[in-house]
Amino acid sequence: MAARNGIVTLTTDFGTADGFAGALRGAVLSAASGVRVVDITHEVPARSVREGAFALRAAAPFFPPGTVHLGVVDPGVGSDRRLLVIVDHGMQQVYVGPDNGLFSYVLDEARAFETHEIDPAGFRATSTTFHGRDILGPVAGRIAGGADPLSFGPPVVEPLRLPRHVEPMGAREGRVLQVDRFGNLVTTLRPLGGDVVVDVGGARVARRVTCYAELAPDEPGWYVGSLGLIEVALGDGSAAEAIQRGVDAPVRLL
Amino acid sequence: MAARNGIVTLTTDFGTADGFAGALRGAVLSAASGVRVVDITHEVPARSVREGAFALRAAAPFFPPGTVHLGVVDPGVGSDRRLLVIVDHGMQQVYVGPDNGLFSYVLDEARAFETHEIDPAGFRATSTTFHGRDILGPVAGRIAGGADPLSFGPPVVEPLRLPRHVEPMGAREGRVLQVDRFGNLVTTLRPLGGDVVVDVGGARVARRVTCYAELAPDEPGWYVGSLGLIEVALGDGSAAEAIQRGVDAPVRLL
């Protein structure tokens, strides 16, 4: 494990209007005031573990080794769901958050990782509804400040996992994983090598491009997106609206 | 007063679309370029001092001692409203902003604080409409960089205050203070110790829970929220919409 670099990223569904994202930043900084907090996003739709997992997959791998990623999308807060610290030995990243699948998509890419539970007894949890501020933020801050990430509780065999966000190499059938802000449809499929037609719930997209600029404004095309996955877009505008397909629509390569 | 820790938090109603929050960050960093700027929120509804006060109350107390909190919700900018620096000696936090009540809710919790006015003559205010950038940001940056917070002008007897955000200990009558992003209703009342029924504008909520997960999706319940105040929520969804009550609705403990 690389030495920690003092960076803590934040991925939450708190929004940025109420001050709760600010409270979380404060809790991290109070645990180790020299740390830098860097947002991935606070705009995960409320309680959507899947969308949080996607945001983490899109961003976490691009941070330097030794980064701590704090994820708080936690509809089960206050229940007996576990809180975890996960160390990805390959990417040399640390994940801190609830055991609800939030780190599934980054772990889909991990070769070797280790998971420990956080023993909450070590924390004066002043609330039953904001463990991000009262437990997870302090843990992330302490790890970024140099604490052993696997020292907060006993090992866990396997964290909860969502269905894989990417099909196996060579797969021809998958689904829409995410619709991004521009209305591009991100699929769970990797390119096969040759040219194919991408069928999204019956809507067929034949043209392969390398960038949006090759397409006429309302022309659909597919390309290999920034996560290495097949995406469908228009030259200008929302492909999701144009072809009326969204998350979980079936995708086939013809 | 603890030594400053080099952190300046930002709470504004600028939104994040125009670049004005960026200008404020730049102004702080130009005053002391080693400082770290950390957002509480820029999504305070335009000109809503009350919502800004709530965001500060939710976040500021969780930052480490020696933090400078810059608040710019300032509908009176350019008028003769005063600009203030407030030092909370107990919490060891510094507040910088207009004298319009923005720091009321954090001061409700302060045992001993001291307030000085900022003499604007020391600043080349290049605008009459953006004192955040031209005066307050530089003051906050200089304080975070080590300047004496009470050196920018003469003492002030009492800053403007909003009505208290929390009723006295033992009170049974209060109001809805805030509706958060999840539609939870935060009240001005603290728990009494035993079980009570929470009446929000005639809608009665009897079930006390310790977390959302104990509730069925459309079942309302109350609990002690992350600010130590009674809150009303559904298991899943917006309690505010479900019971059709909002800010300032009367609340009684029966």
Place this chain on the structure above:
Amino acid sequence: MAARNGIVTLTTDFGTADGFAGALRGAVLSAASGVRVVDITHEVPARSVREGAFALRAAAPFFPPGTVHLGVVDPGVGSDRRLLVIVDHGMQQVYVGPDNGLFSYVLDEARAFETHEIDPAGFRATSTTFHGRDILGPVAGRIAGGADPLSFGPPVVEPLRLPRHVEPMGAREGRVLQVDRFGNLVTTLRPLGGDVVVDVGGARVARRVTCYAELAPDEPGWYVGSLGLIEVALGDGSAAEAIQRGVDAPVRLL
């Protein structure tokens, strides 16, 4: 050129929901992990180079000398549009982004600047759609970490420019440049010295004020805004809605 101060600002149209802004932050920090990333905005309307240029103009000049400003509003990503590094010798700021006019408004104010193209051959661009993450972020990070900003490729005679965002001194005819979050209309005109009537697409605003607080809630007035440009506002509410005028509406000083 002043020494770099280790600050990289970000101006994009990524939004903050998907994790792509987070990926960009990670890419900058991976290039030079001691750097501080500071947002100007990620809420530029999708693919709107003009709005990105405005956000940069509003914020970049207020950062300390030696700041690197990374702008990624890049509808032409993956096409043969160039990627640039621009050094403003007067303001001592560095700009990194696509050659599409994004830095026009800050350059309108620059006395002497130098532009070099980025040779993408030096970068393992893992995507054709996210050069922000794969090329521009790393370049900005390396410059902030001390690399020579003009070392990434050959000189360029002139970057693409949008029409000037401010009319020449003494001009009486211009246009609405921007409508801000409060509904204030920012024009391309500077004040003439004496009192004038501001005509916005036929709607005449005679009252000059120095701040919003001088106006009745629905009374329109004009003033010199925080960018030194004439703006039209109401005492409370949106002037753009009240007079039904928006971006590019003609403005005359009568």
